[in-house]
Amino acid sequence: MTGDSSAILPWKCSSACSGKPSAGRSQDKDTAVPPCSSSSRPAEVSTARVGSGGAAPPRRAGEKLRLRSGSGLFPPCCGAQLLCGAGPGLGLDRTVPGTMGFVKVVKNKAYFKRYQVKFRRRREGKTDYYARKRLVIQDKNKYNTPKYRMIVRVTNRDIICQIAYARIEGDMIVCAAYAHELPKYGVKVGLTNYAAAYCTGLLMARRLLNKFGLDKIYEGQVEVTGDEYNVESVDGKPGAFTCYLDAGLARTTTGNKVFGALKGAVDGGLSIPHSTKRFPGYDSESKEFNAEVHRKHIMGQNVADYMRYLMEEDEDAYKKQFSQYIKNNITPDGMEEMYKKAHAAIRDNPVHDKKPKREVKTKRWNCPKMSLAQKKDRVAQKKASFLRAQERAADS
Template sequence: MHAAEEIKTFLQKTKGRRGVRIPDYFPDLNLFYASARHHMSRREESGLTDQEGFRLRKMGKTDFFARKRLVIQDKNNTPKYRMVVRFSDRDICCQIAYAMAEGDMIVCAAYLHELPKYGVTMGLTNYAAAYSTGLLLAHRLLNKFGLDKVHEGQVEVTGDDFNVESINGQPGAFTGYLDAGRDRTTTGNRVFGALKGAVGGGLPIPHSAKRFPGYDPESKEFNAEVHCKHIMGVKVSEYMSFLLEEDEDELPVGGGRGCTENSTVSTALWNTVKYKIIKISLYSFVAKCKSFHFQSGRQTVTSFKSRLKTFLFDSAYS
């Protein structure tokens, strides 16, 4: 008789009886335990388990195995900050967050749709755009806490591995940990482009160069030049030039013309974007705002904040 059938027969015969012991029906107790384990394994394989999964896990939004290790505090009441990177079809979201009982609290955020304000209007989902979004997040966060003058980060983009070091007698750097979510952390993933941008901006996020473009797993060597080409958008430029010469039918529908027209100035374009992000900050024009007052009775607080942001951006480029 099969193990599952034995247990089923035992439960049917002993239903409603009191004082029935397992060894009376199974003289060999180890045999009963083996039968029970086999029965439960069959239930797990068929999905008949009693425990309900987490809602966000069933929706495919959260990896709770990783989240448990990312939110646990190294010291009581000391939050562990995470650099959350999420991708959609048309946007990249980079946030600095920490976990609380009521949910995640966002300290600072930067989005891909902000890059057109810094001069780039196309190619907004590639590796170079992810790097710029992470760079914007780092400079915005350090400026918020007054650390932008202490930890300036990497001034020149070279593609080499860079780590922020603490300075004696100065406040420590703002440390965070990468939260890639459900994305595949493969070599060359854009998640690591945003990570590289944040580290280059002055955030000491623990990482390794093994997942950056340019790392060869066979020789175990890292080529910084290849990584620099990805950061500056040279790889995209070369590919678009190749399609323009070899096969124009493979050009992207709708955006192919604009990409090919700007393929030769890709490096200069992204250099300009990174320069504006480093030198120009949204919250660094307080001196220019002394004459900018809230008009009581004429506008709401929301419209005032919107008008103030527009004023700051106009002041930055004037």
């Protein structure tokens, strides 16, 4: 026998055997099965990979046991019990306890035939339809009145602010402003920070009110304080333009740049429901809002403080991170004045400058149609050519 003694289990006949010949076997003298006795030799049980020495390796999940038969190692009657599962729990067709048995196949042909895919923008991970449904649905007693949304998206190099409303054909954009327009108003660097988000929201609000002729009625908050401000409708005048913030997939954490654009739009004269809990300066533990901290972010003072810190601690890092500020001669002390001038310039002229349409001369590859005079002239040329050919033939 091969294998270690640890792979050999002592044999003990079960009560189901009772020392009688196996049922269903022939009772002839030559083929009779001898009964089991206490002096029967033990059955050698080993795994499929038991070596010639050392302990048997552990079985993997789902691996079956093999009974080494032959040479009369176990009585045939008890072997029959093992085959039918009535033995000591080592049947050939029984897997190791704890493994998964038969599992019903759920994703079958019928499942895939009836499978309905999600919306395309949900599959692409671009639209939160749970939020969009609530931002788009309008009260039925308002009939065809649009429900406006202030869409704010922050990319790596730009900040996008739009006013839009939904239709079956798609979203209709009423007005838009971008952070890459800010160099026109004096902000040439830092186009994706919190201060730039405020400027972009302010530009969009003033541009929209100018488009609807409401810019003189709703001036908004001219002096930047960072404190809470809400636009109220003026009696006898058109109501304040109301819209709702659409943050998209952005995490609406305290201090997010999305709320910087929101604050700029509110100070610009738009009515947008909001609170101060997501503005920089709000303390969730004390539940108090510090407007001065918010004002520093609007005026770019948080960036200016970091510039001063790097100038003192690491000159190389300062030159690397603020190379464009150095190139445009922007210092920490002059940053607040830069944003004040930008806010004033935006209020003076928020209108978008349309680029002149470039004329493109297209090249025609097909032959243009001939006019009637050209056709008659061509016929006359053919006649003259034919007559000249006739004269040359007559002369020759």
